[in-house]
Amino acid sequence: MTTSVQTSKKRVRWVKIPDAIRVMTEQYGPFEAEPRLDPVHELVFTILSQHTSDINSARAFRFLMEEFGSLEAVARGDVAVIEKAISPGGLAKVKAPRIKLVLTRILELNGALDLSFLREMPLNEAKTWLRQLPGIGPKSAGIILNFSLGMPAMAVDTHIYRVCQRLRFIGPKVTVEKAHDILEAKVPPEQVFQFHVAIINHGRRVCKAQRPLCAECVVAEGCPSRSKMMKASATKKSTARSNTKAKPAAPIMPHVPADPNLKDP
Ligand code: SF4
Numbered sequence: 001m002t003t004s005v006q007t008s009k010k011r012v013r014w015v016k017i018p019d020a021i022r023v024m025t026e027q028y029g030p031f032e033a034e035p036r037l038d039p040v041h042e043l044v045f046t047i048l049s050q051h052t053s054d055i056n057s058a059r060a061f062r063f064l065m066e067e068f069g070s071l072e073a074v075a076r077g078d079v080a081v082i083e084k085a086i087s088p089g090g091l092a093k094v095k096a097p098r099i100k101l102v103l104t105r106i107l108e109l110n111g112a113l114d115l116s117f118l119r120e121m122p123l124n125e126a127k128t129w130l131r132q133l134p135g136i137g138p139k140s141a142g143i144i145l146n147f148s149l150g151m152p153a154m155a156v157d158t159h160i161y162r163v164c165q166r167l168r169f170i171g172p173k174v175t176v177e178k179a180h181d182i183l184e185a186k187v188p189p190e191q192v193f194q195f196h197v198a199i200i201n202h203g204r205r206v207c208k209a210q211r212p213l214c215a216e217c218v219v220a221e222g223c224p225s226r227s228k229m230m231k232a233s234a235t236k237k238s239t240a241r242s243n244t245k246a247k248p249a250a251p252i253m254p255h256v257p258a259d260p261n262l263k264d265p
Pocket residue numbers: 166167206207208212213214217218219220221223224225226229
């Protein structure tokens with residue numbers, strides 16, 4: 001189940017995608033299916049989650065829905081009021097007009113904010129439809145289609161991009177945009193969600209951007225970048241090990257909006 005690569009001295013076995021999904025799910029999972037938002041709510045949540053924490057974006061989403069009651073009302077709403085409602089999520093000045101614009105555009109194109117028709121489209125057509133909307137790139141389209149509609153669309157965030165480069169699931173020069181297509185072609189459709197969540201958990205907890213915890217890594221044996229990363233960490237006199245915690249009780253489930261009805265503690 002591994003790729004064998006002949007080097008001058010020994011055979012190196014690199015971990016393959018199905019094995020990475022399996023061992024990471026064993027380590028960080030199980031990843032239970034969460035109740036999802038409908039696609040247009042997921043779309044708005046995705047905009048709110050850009051460049052902010054899950055907690056703050058969930059709070060902004062809840063405040064937005066408390067203020068307006070429905071996304072139809074948001075589409076008709078005043079940008080300044082939207083901005084005030086979502087201010088806990090950060091970048092409200094950018095996100096408020098973006099949300100109004102995207103909702104208005106959906107209404108122009110579709111006559112309603114119901115995007116469930118996307119499920120009946122071939123995957124590429126559904127992606128193209130979403131990507132005509134302002135501010136919707138391949139990652140946002142992938143999240144909406146995969147998380148909300150259960151379609152096998154890949155969403156590549158910064159963690160997935162980094163981990164997949166280190167594990168050579170994608171090449172070092174592949175752009176993040178291109179990575180969507182490459183990974184979508186490599187991952188079995190029924191495992192796209194599992195792959196997404198497993199790799200994000202691995203990236204957030206172990207294969208971190210600055211100081212990957214290679215000594216803790218469940219795929220270290222098959223990682224082509226391990227030696228290089230461990231050398232880099234050693235020269236930095238990393239304190240990473242002291243930051244390592246026991247496995248948290250619950251897996252990280254990215255892009256899962258908190259229940260908008262939940263109140264802050
Ligand atoms: S061995 Fe290190 S670089 Fe490779 S996947 Fe694990 S944590 Fe990341």
